Amino acid sequence: MAGSPKNPQIDILRSPLGRARGLGSARAGAAHWWMQRITSIALVPLTLWFLCAMVRMIGATRDDVVSWMAGPLPVVLMIALVIATFHHLQAGLQVVIEDYVTNDALRIGSILLVKGLSLLLALACIVSVLKLGL
């Protein structure tokens, strides 16, 4: 710890600039934030399309889904939705984990778990859509 509350001390021999260069937004810090905005903008029209599509799939049989996925448009839009959704999800969950989990091992471990699971779920969705549409 940085000394007692009454008597604080600094024992890291590194300048504030040196610390800033290795941490935070000094290099590619804005990329994470920016990708989260880009995916959220993409998800505005994609989500509206998805909801309209899902209302038409209420009570649908598998044949209905297959004939819906026969055209290229639903396949392309669904894959775009899946990519944007899971990218947005892992970016958002990473920030939530970074904010609340202070233990290093637990934090890094849970971020890796979230990213790995997001990637696997996204791949499962994409492969399924391609299998239906191709």
Add this chain to the structure above:
Amino acid sequence: MRDVRDALMVARNTDGKLIRRPLSPHLQVYRWPVSMALSIAHRVTGVGLGVGTMLLTWWLVAAAVSDEAFSGVQWFLATPIGLLVLLGWTVALFFHFFAGLRHLVWDAGHGFEQPWYDRSAWAVVIATGVATLLLWITGLAVW
């Protein structure tokens, strides 16, 4: 000091003396303005929608695998528990959608001034309610 982040808790005052930076008070100290409730709800619905992506994955994978698997999902979604999950999912989606639009307006540098800060918060709440209601009326009519 073992953790680099601890260094950020220590600073010098104007006399050059090392001090511990004061911590801000925590959640229970504040009253609950609508914006704070929305900010927390935005995170909660975001995490909830993350869980909801498993439903989307299940639905798509089942459709790709077999007739039985797909009719299994469709059967579950029509049960009372399935409908409750779908209701929670649509509320969370619409809320995160509209609150997200509010965030994008902020990112563009607008909407921080009162009364628009609070008005946009209530607009998000109302839009979520109206959109959810419209979707479910349409959905139940189609079903």
